[in-house]
Amino acid sequence: MEATHDLIIIGGGPAGFTAGIYAARAGLDAIVLDAGMGGGQAATSPWMENYPGFDGISGFDLMMKMKEHAAKNLPVIEGALVEFVRKEGDTFHVNAAGTGYAARALIFATGADYKKLGVPGEQKLLGSGVSYCATCDAMFFKGRKVAIIGGGNSGATEALHLKHVGADVTLVHRRDTLRAEKVLQTKIAEEGIRLLLDMETLEIMGDTSVTGLRLRNRKTGKEEIHEFAGVFVSVGVEPNTELARSVGVETDKEGFIIADRGMRTNQRMTYAAGDVTGGLRQVITACAGGAVAAMSAYEDLRTPYWA
Amino acid sequence: MSGDKTWPNGTMNVNEGEFKDFVKKYPRAIVDCWAPWCGPCRMLSPVIDDLATVFQGKVAFGKLNTDENQKLAMEFGIMSIPTLLFFKNGELVDKQIGAPPRPQLEAKIKAFSQ
Numbered sequence: 029m030e031a032t033h034d035l036i037i038i039g040g041g042p043a044g045f046t047a048g049i050y051a052a053r054a055g056l057d058a059i060v061l062d063a064g065m066g067g068g069q070a071a072t073s074p075w076m077e078n079y080p081g082f083d084g085i086s087g088f089d090l091m092m093k094m095k096e097h098a099a100k101n102l103p104v105i106e107g108a109l110v111e112f113v114r115k116e117g118d119t120f121h122v123n124a125a126g127t128g129y130a131a132r133a134l135i136f137a138t139g140a141d142y143k144k145l146g147v148p149g150e151q152k153l154l155g156s157g158v159s160y161c162a163t164c165d166a167m168f169f170k171g172r173k174v175a176i177i178g179g180g181n182s183g184a185t186e187a188l189h190l191k192h193v194g195a196d197v198t199l200v201h202r203r204d205t206l207r208a209e210k211v212l213q214t215k216i217a218e219e220g221i222r223l224l225l226d227m228e229t230l231e232i233m234g235d236t237s238v239t240g241l242r243l244r245n246r247k248t249g250k251e252e253i254h255e256f257a258g259v260f261v262s263v264g265v266e267p268n269t270e271l272a273r274s275v276g277v278e279t280d281k282e283g284f285i286i287a288d289r290g291m292r293t294n295q296r297m298t299y300a301a302g303d304v305t306g307g308l309r310q311v312i313t314a315c316a317g318g319a320v321a322a323m324s325a326y327e328d329l330r331t332p333y334w335a
Numbered sequence: 336m337s338g339d340k341t342w343p344n345g346t347m348n349v350n351e352g353e354f355k356d357f358v359k360k361y362p363r364a365i366v367d368c369w370a371p372w373c374g375p376c377r378m379l380s381p382v383i384d385d386l387a388t389v390f391q392g393k394v395a396f397g398k399l400n401t402d403e404n405q406k407l408a409m410e411f412g413i414m415s416i417p418t419l420l421f422f423k424n425g426e427l428v429d430k431q432i433g434a435p436p437r438p439q440l441e442a443k444i445k446a447f448s449q
Binding site: 063064065067071072074086087088106107109125154155156157158159161163164165167168169237258 | 370372373374375376377378381382401402405408409412413414415416417418430432433434436437438
C-alpha cells in the first residue's frame with residue numbers, strides 16, 4: 029500500500045509549481061506529478077514581458093526557474109503521466125506511469141492544450157507547414173511567407189517571434205480588432221506585420237506541404253486565397269479536465285473547471301488552478317490560483333469546513 | 336546481423352557527416368530531430384534516452400540538432416520539431432511529429448523494432 033500524502037498536485041506548470049511551494053512551506057506533505065518535464069504550455073512561449081520581476085524572459089527559462097524553486101520545497105516527479113484517479117473513502121488514489129500514489133487532497137493543475145482550428149488540411153499538413161509552436165518551428169520558415177492565425181496575446185507574440193527570425197509574417201484574425209494587449213499591437217504595427225482582419229479560415233491548402241489559406245471575409249462574405257508556406261495556429265486552448273471529471277468535478281459550458289474564490293471545486297478536498305479553470309490564462313494568474321488552492325487545501329486538511 | 340555491428344550504448348549525437356552512415360549501419364534506427372529552444376523537444380529528449388536503453392540492441396537512437404544541421408533538416412522536409420525519423424535499413428519509412436505520451440511512443444517503437 030502506498031504512503032498517503034496530504035496533497036497531490038497534478039500538473040507541473042505555473043499553477044502546480046506555485047501550489048507546491050505554498051503547500052510545502054505550510055507544512056503539508058505534498059508532491060507534484062507532471063506528465064513531461066514540467067513547465068506546461070508556458071514553457072513553449074517564445075518570450076514574456078508581463079511576468080513581474082522579469083522584464084523579458086523566455087517561457088522555457090521562466091518555467092525551469094519555477095521548477096527548480098518548487099523542487100527545493102517538495103518532490104516534483106517528472107514523466108508521471110496520470111492514468112487515473114479514484115476516490116476510496118477519504119483517500120484519493122492516483123496512478124501515474126504505473127506507480128500508485130495516495131493523498132487526502134488533490135489539486136488539478138492539469139492545464140490546457142492548444143486548440144485546433146478544425147478546418148480541412150490542418151491535420152494532414154501537421155509538420156508539413158502547419159504548426160502550433162512558433163518557438164519550436166519558426167526557424168524552418170526563415171525568409172518564407174507565413175500566416176499566424178489568432179489575434180490574442182499568444183498569436184501576437186508568436187507573430188513577432190516569427191518576424192524576428194526573419195519570416196515574412198501575416199497575422200490572420202476573425203475580428204476587426206486584435207485582442208492582444210496594446211503594447212503588442214503597437215509592436216506588430218512597428219514591425220510591419222501585415223494584418224488580415226475579419227477573416228475566417230476555411231481551409232489550409234496544400235498537397236504534401238502548405239501552399240496557402242482559403243479565407244472568407246466575414247464582412248463581405250467574399251472568399252480569398254492567400255499563398256503561405258507555413259501556417260501557425262494560435263486560437264486558444266482546450267482544458268484538460270478528463271481526470272477531474274472522472275471524480276465528479278464540474279466544468280462550465282466552455283469546459284473549464286468551476287472553482288470558487290478559494291479554488292475549491294464542487295468535490296470535497298479537490299481544488300483546481302491555472303488554465304484548467306479558464307479566465308485570464310496568464311502565468312501570473314495561474315500562480316495566484318495555485319497559491320490560493322494550496323492554502324485552501326491546507327485549511328481544509330487542518331480544520332475541515334464541514335466538520 | 337554480423338557481429339561487427341555493435342549497437343550504440345544509449346543515444347548518439349549525429350551530424351550531417353555521420354548521418355547517412357548511422358542510419359545505414361543499423362537495421363532499425365530512429366533519429367530525434369530537435370533544437371535547443373524547443374520546449375517540447377526538451378521534454379521528449381529524456382524519454383528518448385530512456386527508450387534507447389529499453390530497445391538496446393533492437394533500435395539505434397540518434398539525435399540531430401536541426402539548428403546546427405539545417406541542410407539535413409531541410410533535406411528531410413522537417414518543418415516542425417520534435418520530429419522522429421524512423422529508418423529501416425537506411426530507408427526512411429515513417430515520421431512522428433510532436434511529443435506523444437510515452438506509452439503511445441513506446442508501443443509504436445515496439446512495433447517498429449520487430
